[in-house]
Amino acid sequence: MSSHAHTGGSTVHAPIAEPSGFIRKYIFSVDHKVIGIQYFLLALTAVVIGIVLSLLMRFHLVWPNATLPFVSGGQMSQEQYLALVTMHGTIMVFFVLTTAPQGGFGNYFLPIQIGAPDMAFPRLNMLSFWVTFLAFVCIIAAFVVPGGAPISGWTGYTPLSGLGEITGPGEGWGQTLWILSISLFCLASLLGALNFIATTIDLRAPGMSLMRLPLTVWGWFVTAILGLLAFGVLLAGGILLLLDRSAGTSFFIPAGLVVNDQLQAHSGGSPLLWQHLFWFFGHPEVYIAILPGMGVASHVLSTFARKPVYGYRAMAYAICAIGFLGFMVWGHHMFVSGMSPYSGFAFSVLTMSIGVPSAIKTFNWLGTLWGGKIQFKTPMLFALGFVSLFVSGGLSGLFLAQPAVDNMLHATYYVVAHFHLVMGVAAIFGIFAATYFWFPKMFGRMMNEPLGKIHFWFTFVGAYCIFMPMHFIGIAGGIRRYADASAVGFLAHLQPVHEFMTIAAFITGAAQLFFLCNFFYSLKFGPKASKNPWNATTLEWDTDSPPPIDNFGGHYPSVYRGPYEFSVPGAVDDFIPQWQEPAQVARVK
Amino acid sequence: MSDTEFEGIVASPWSGGASPFAINSKKLGMWLFIISDSLTFSALLISYAYVRLETPNWPRPFEIWPAIAKSSLMTFVLLSSSLTMVLGVNAAFNGDRKKTVRYLIATIICGIAFVGIHATEWVTLVGEGVTPWSNPFNPAAPLFGGTFFGLTGLHMLHVTIGVVYLAIIAWGFGKGKYTAEHVEVSGLYWHFVDLVWMFIFPMVYLLSVNPK
Numbered sequence: 001m002s003s004h005a006h007t008g009g010s011t012v013h014a015p016i017a018e019p020s021g022f023i024r025k026y027i028f029s030v031d032h033k034v035i036g037i038q039y040f041l042l043a044l045t046a047v048v049i050g051i052v053l054s055l056l057m058r059f060h061l062v063w064p065n066a067t068l069p070f071v072s073g074g075q076m077s078q079e080q081y082l083a084l085v086t087m088h089g090t091i092m093v094f095f096v097l098t099t100a101p102q103g104g105f106g107n108y109f110l111p112i113q114i115g116a117p118d119m120a121f122p123r124l125n126m127l128s129f130w131v132t133f134l135a136f137v138c139i140i141a142a143f144v145v146p147g148g149a150p151i152s153g154w155t156g157y158t159p160l161s162g163l164g165e166i167t168g169p170g171e172g173w174g175q176t177l178w179i180l181s182i183s184l185f186c187l188a189s190l191l192g193a194l195n196f197i198a199t200t201i202d203l204r205a206p207g208m209s210l211m212r213l214p215l216t217v218w219g220w221f222v223t224a225i226l227g228l229l230a231f232g233v234l235l236a237g238g239i240l241l242l243l244d245r246s247a248g249t250s251f252f253i254p255a256g257l258v259v260n261d262q263l264q265a266h267s268g269g270s271p272l273l274w275q276h277l278f279w280f281f282g283h284p285e286v287y288i289a290i291l292p293g294m295g296v297a298s299h300v301l302s303t304f305a306r307k308p309v310y311g312y313r314a315m316a317y318a319i320c321a322i323g324f325l326g327f328m329v330w331g332h333h334m335f336v337s338g339m340s341p342y343s344g345f346a347f348s349v350l351t352m353s354i355g356v357p358s359a360i361k362t363f364n365w366l367g368t369l370w371g372g373k374i375q376f377k378t379p380m381l382f383a384l385g386f387v388s389l390f391v392s393g394g395l396s397g398l399f400l401a402q403p404a405v406d407n408m409l410h411a412t413y414y415v416v417a418h419f420h421l422v423m424g425v426a427a428i429f430g431i432f433a434a435t436y437f438w439f440p441k442m443f444g445r446m447m448n449e450p451l452g453k454i455h456f457w458f459t460f461v462g463a464y465c466i467f468m469p470m471h472f473i474g475i476a477g478g479i480r481r482y483a484d485a486s487a488v489g490f491l492a493h494l495q496p497v498h499e500f501m502t503i504a505a506f507i508t509g510a511a512q513l514f515f516l517c518n519f520f521y522s523l524k525f526g527p528k529a530s531k532n533p534w535n536a537t538t539l540e541w542d543t544d545s546p547p548p549i550d551n552f553g554g555h556y557p558s559v560y561r562g563p564y565e566f567s568v569p570g571a572v573d574d575f576i577p578q579w580q581e582p583a584q585v586a587r588v589k
Numbered sequence: 590m591s592d593t594e595f596e597g598i599v600a601s602p603w604s605g606g607a608s609p610f611a612i613n614s615k616k617l618g619m620w621l622f623i624i625s626d627s628l629t630f631s632a633l634l635i636s637y638a639y640v641r642l643e644t645p646n647w648p649r650p651f652e653i654w655p656a657i658a659k660s661s662l663m664t665f666v667l668l669s670s671s672l673t674m675v676l677g678v679n680a681a682f683n684g685d686r687k688k689t690v691r692y693l694i695a696t697i698i699c700g701i702a703f704v705g706i707h708a709t710e711w712v713t714l715v716g717e718g719v720t721p722w723s724n725p726f727n728p729a730a731p732l733f734g735g736t737f738f739g740l741t742g743l744h745m746l747h748v749t750i751g752v753v754y755l756a757i758i759a760w761g762f763g764k765g766k767y768t769a770e771h772v773e774v775s776g777l778y779w780h781f782v783d784l785v786w787m788f789i790f791p792m793v794y795l796l797s798v799n800p801k
Contacts, residue, residue: 121618154637199711232629233628236636249731249739268643273640
């Protein structure tokens, strides 16, 4: 506080000089806004690749014998299918669901929403992005090295991932690059998380108490804490796995393992150790993907319902509770690993207890909508879609949290449907809501509303058409990761359902072109955005669109009230921004 | 009335601007790094405990002389370096640049001595035929070498990075480029590396003393 000079409610900083030269400004920039956009574009590239991979998978499931021009040998092999599974999962989870909401929007808007000129460690921020970029290069390189991409799934389960080429194509160079990529990603995310936490704690504007933080900031803050604690453990796992593969150790490989009729020289290790290390990271990772989306949904619902978030405190505490519980439930990914029923029971009860804060959030979202003057703009549609998908996907989680039921369903499409709805598509809807909502602030232009709405309806209906039938395939015994189920007797009759899902997937995939066209067209030709086009209340709407280099153009706002003061009785406008001094609020006489 | 409903600037430490517990960002950043790094070490130590418990007759090759004596000396050297670090930070806050640099150099020398003695330990074990995948003590416990080299190697890497870090700080502080805060933050890192050793020393060395 001592270094800030108070002048009539806002603080004055020394101006930050804009860097000159293209490279300093756009490539190796230390400006959190540029870095945010870099993360966003990285995620956009990754999501396009990820969608293409999933479409190839859907295609292969229905037409396994089709001749494809870009596949060596014409027909896709089972291993190539598994490579698609692995790369789709890895790219989507790490480089889309982790990168876009936290690295992209978190980087861009966390400092602005708390009234800070930049992150606490701008240079560290730049380092985080470039290490993430390097990790992305590594994972993409896995496609082109001899043997191709790895086939051990996004979970990299040992011993499949620990033995090298003998376990299959892609398990040589491809798997090594995968581990390298994930380890680099861990390192980058660690540094990023550290930066987010320090920024949120240290750089809040005067008056921005914790209970006045926008819920988006709560989401990013708790996500960063999860990242700080989880990525370090996966990093340790990555180091050990790399040692297993290249230094001849066998942390994760048991004695007497025979692969392709060859006895492996390794002994003494345990594949379960990898599962523990991986899921101790992997479960918090689920919340790393979804918590920022929850924050964005709360933020957008409140803005377009013109009502305060119902139960703000409960919402903030629920985010913390979900983050805390997220660290104690990793065992529910391992119910079928032969764990003791007592451990299974404990993990099951803890897992179901996450339903409590999740239900608090859902009820409060509905409470926010209740009786509001709802404006159905595109960001609002995607936020509503988020709530719908989160509930639909979350409910099946209650079934999977029972060890007895999970034993039945674990290896089936039921699990695939569950996590795609609740973690994949819901988080993507959070990203879309954030993109449509903040595009005017980030790029100074409005996106096209009708195109946005078409995009929403295709994606919303499409997502349900793809993933709802998947539950039934799972209950009917459809085993996931099978490259071709048409030859399996008891699964053959499910092929028409697969066909329906594949057609839905292609239509939904094609509908994303509405988004891409809208995005790039609006970037250049969209109507100019004003400072505050949505009549919203948080600090990012107090500055120009796009914001100047130091975010607020030399002056810094003070904060006088909570983040969601909509439709306040007695006020003339239906919103009172956080930065408006109490004396300046126009009241009805 | 809760402060969300209250209009006006809240005058509590948590109301923004000033940092909680008056920690500056640099120091907070180092603390957060330490939290995260300690989880990486915890994961490795727990993995070590896991494979050790799973393996019957885990090798216990370390004799009191020379292995335990040597590693005790290493522990003593590293603990002493923490003392010189504390004295260095104290001198830095008293504004005594010369004394600070002298204590930092003493710390660096201790760090180098630690790495040096440890390297001879490695050479001895390698000479006895210990590799990451096998050892002469018990062929049925191949992970002895892997865990030993993995844990102590990562720790040695941290000490080495610390030595370079302290050298940069000592040079910069001597020139007047860095403040006492910089010295203090580097001290946090150094003490953390020291503390990690206090887990590795008993778990890797003392639990593996030859029972005979």
